[in-house]
Amino acid sequence: MNLIESLERQLEPNPNIPDLHPGDTVNVHARIIEGEKERVQVFKGTIIRMRGKGAGANFTVRRIASHGIGVERTFLLHSPRLEKVQVVRQARVRRAQLYYLRERRGKRARLREKRT
């Protein structure tokens, strides 16, 4: 085991973050600092990719904001600024990166729900 791994192993998985997958609709509770104050902001959307491993692992959430504008935000999976992540819905998807959602809007951007 090299030293980088041993340093990264110290990262304890955040107990408030479940296993995430592309296609999941999630509520991401992120702590943000506004001037002096700190508050929790919720970002709700669909995970379009999971990326990286170790300390740099991250995921991108896409949501449609007002006026149909797509907004994507990338979060570091191990960031202490992530309060918690709730999985609202899981979808059946056939690829790891759902970039095709960027070209679709409305009904065509739907994802099939995962059957369990």
Place this chain on the structure above:
Amino acid sequence: MKAILGKKVGMTQIFDEQGKAIPVTVIEAGPCYVTQLRTLERDGYQAVQVGFEQVHPERLSGGEKGHLSYSSVPPLRYLREFRLRVEDEIEEGQRVLADVFEVGDQVDVVGTSKGRGFAGVVKRYGFRGGPKTHGQSDRQRAPGSIGAGTGQGRVWKGQRMPGRMGNARVTAQNLRVEVVDAERNLLAVRGSVPGARGGLLMITQARKSKELFKQRGE
């Protein structure tokens, strides 16, 4: 004594108290041994010679073994000198571990940069090269004019031209120590460090650190 030898392991990132991600270079630092003290009387200058990385004794020449036997340290692959003012508490044979540094210290890291071979002027000096269009041919990475005409009759000394690049001693100054773990011989400094992974590094207190200026009373 704030000096140690180490090996570059690679880069990763850690999070600080505010949750900011900090890019760090992980260094396997030590255990090192003080192999010799250079003194004004004997050598004409003051320095501490430090050795790093234990090897099988057969890897060393007789001369190297003999040199190390004076300070009775294990067989070591690398020896480097640090120009430090010799303090009283430094002794030959003394072990040096990563905990000579503390989190927050400013350090300089010396390494050997990656060799780039015979490089052109665009890579080596950041020249812009020539135009891509307007009927140009074979000029995209050319250096352009290298001097005046027949009046001058020669090219100035020091004119930057293609040549060997990299594989040279490079110092990264004023890096902040972010992690120290002497048990695992681990040191992590903020930002990048010269050289390839596995390359030898010399880490010292930064020459331009505020702490050092304070010590000298400036």
